[in-house]
Amino acid sequence: VFIGRIVEVEAYLGKTDPASHTYRGKTKRNEVMFNEGGYLYVYFTYGMHYCCNVVTEAGGIGHAVLIRALEPISGTDKMRKNRGLSASDPDKLLTNGPAKLCQALGIDKKDNGTDLLGDEIFICDDKAHTKFAIASSPRIGISSAADKKWRYFIKENSFISK
């Protein structure tokens, strides 16, 4: 079992956001994003990578939050194995990027559409870590709407991607 703290995310706002997969409407690939909030949207990109998003808003809206980085808490040995890293590599290499964290957690196509209220993959409140500074910046790896600062991350956390 894996535990990780979410330390970096990006917002994708459907029809109002040219960089969103759902900007041009519903397709077979992005249909999960049009579910009601609480589902996991996993997409495949660049021929070799998976990235995971948490669907938000009501059904039919098409908004989601891309999980860009985690701070590994538990299960790091298994994550290291999934990533093909050696024991001497630092933990920050395990999950400091959207495709890396999916590989570390073993998330792929089969997890697309997973109900986050189930017992396989879920998000919970972090009671041990409530005080932190949140910073924002332009999103990474996109070519449109680059002026929108919709990437949010925990300031000075060493497990973010940049």
Next chain:
DNA sequence: CTCGTGATTGACT
């Protein structure tokens, strides 16, 4: 250390 490029699937024009 930074920078440039190759890998390679799926959906849309």
Next chain:
DNA sequence: GTCAATCACGAGC
């Protein structure tokens, strides 16, 4: 045919 919300690796400073 083109483009995409990326990463790893090798070359060169």
